[in-house]
Amino acid sequence: MSSSAAAVAQAFAPARLTMARELAGLRKRELAGLIGRTAAAVSQYELGQSRPSAATLTRCAEALDMPVGFFGVGRPQLRLDTTQAHFRSLRATTAVRRQQALAHVELLWEITDRLDQVIELPPVDLGLPLGIPHGDASRTAQTVRKAWELGTGPVVHLVRNLEARGIVVTRIPAVDAATIDAFSSALHGRPTIALSDKGNPMRRRFSVAHELGHLLLHPDPAPGSPTHERQANAFAAEFLMPAAEVRPLLPTPVSVPALKEIADGYGVSAAALLYRGKDLGVYGESTVRRTMATLTALGWRTDEPVGSDHPGEQPALLRRAVELATEHGLSLARLAADVHIGLPRLRELVGIPNPRPRLRLVH
Template sequence: MNIEQPLLPGTSLGGTSPRAVWDGFHAPRLTQARRLAGLTKREVADGIGVSAAAVGQYEAGTNRPRPELIPRLADVLDVPIQFFVAGRPMGKVDSSMAHFRALRSTSGAQRERALGFVEQVWELTHALEKRVQLPPVNLPGFTGGEVSPGAELPEDPVGAARALRQHWGLGDGPVRHLARRMEANGLIVVAPAEAEEAAAKVDAFSSSGLLRPVVVLTPNRADDVYRYRFSAAHELGHLVLHAGATGDIRLEREADAFAAEFLTPQKSIHPLLPRRVDLAQLAGLSQTWGVSVNSLVYRYRELGLVSDATISRAYQRLRGLSAQPGFAPQSVRGYPGEQPVMLSKAFELAEQDTGLTIRALAAELAWKPARVRELLGMPDSRPVLRLV
């Protein structure tokens, strides 16, 4: 992790000239902007009329783009020219610091774009945390946490899930409002809008490489609240079990085992599962426990309650019911407690207490105001003027 120092006193981002940006040009910001835009060095080079090798030199810090090229760079990458100025806090994240829910189906470019998104989420959080006291990180196993010394979880997924439930005082029943529960314990949880392409094209992912753990629940999960909740619990498992280790199918299976036990503890769900795989009864349990019927069927397999052949037949029957009430996916939009609010509420509190505005926050971050609204989940509600 690399956290840069705050902007030096007397330095202003407002009204910065291309020459001033050239004087304070910060190579990692160019890399971040390119990752966020999802562009290759060749594509950036073509956009500003230089060679790909030249862009490589700009990013390596061995050369700087000429002042007259900087507005072109900003235009190609859709950032203000002030974005490239050094001195603002920057949390750097690489692929060794993140867990991707579907690693094999996620391209390197998509992962790079998503990591840039996480960096910006952290920068926004850092800016808000200077004004508002956020919940302390209370996550045993997370090295940057603020838990009491000696708070540790077992290394096996099931034991860790049980211990975390106890640590968070969840008892043995259903976990209500999982996203809010995670936020209340200091985790940054974000659910980007469909328009946020930096995260929308990858599956759920998390990072433990910054001062607060970050969990990103992507739009393709939001169309099914139970799948969304399982993904959140899966990423929670990575954060407590797998600090410093990524990219292994074994780790993904461990995170799945953690999520299953965290959401449906064996000692609670076992007595409730009907002796025979009764899909109608499981549909009722699904609503009570906030997990899919598919997940409950899989619990039969995990607990060794029925044969694999019985499981296969149950899945076949489920496919035929997938569009029926009680079995069809339900959007997370109908479950406010599963939608993260910490960052937007922090902004609202700072707005009330200090007069902070979107425009002022954007200037501090050197982002466009629309980008701030996007990450806060606060779209511009003004009507759009269209000229025809």
């Protein structure tokens, strides 16, 4: 048993065990089974009512794929809960999966905070101040487009535009993508939009715009609120498909090939453009139902072909920040050591491909 495990056990931070367990997507009883303790004992550790022994802490580190040093005190830690983030539905996903996604953002905050000490990340400036309601969703979208000097036409490089304005966009690893599209939070000063791999790039672009709407329209999150969701959708629709531009372009009568061509140009799905036409009074309910049946038959509800103009936008801010920090003396290994995580996890969090394939012995 290493002396470091004994030292960390004496300076144990209960919230770190909770965070690591949530990152692993484990319930307390599941972690207890992996370390040979009871669920009650794990609860006591996390509540600070007792401390794990060095041997138990070592087993925790192995079970949760974290260095033992991760569980020590002395580092700032962000704590998020469901009420502090914009989740679309509380019924569509389990509490365990939500907490896993939130823990990802918590850890990412620590990395961002450390990087901010070495290099200057872009200031948060979306054209409108955060933290106050901005009223009508469509007018807010128009104001932001004007502030960003986007002019007419599609929003090119949506993620890059957000990152240039200080918003951290991240991909959620190891989270059930079937239940989480995206979520966002502005609690910690630098807003974060977290995306899963659910859907194709067009759907993810709409999700990013949707979360931007939440950040601007809803300073007090209300997860699962139908009103908030409608407003965020209205913002995203006007931001990506301005009514004044797309209304005259919509094919009447509706034609799937023509609809698809326009949707590709604006970087949205054919279904999103169809519903935009419905909201603008161009298409009626029966037209939407009939066209959606065609899109379903084509398999486009889940796997729509992606236009060449929008092959998929990948977050790059943190990866570039890490590269710049490396040039100024903060190596990747040093950054991982500072936040007490392994290099593979750090690479995954900031979007740097792992140069070494992970091999496994097959029995």
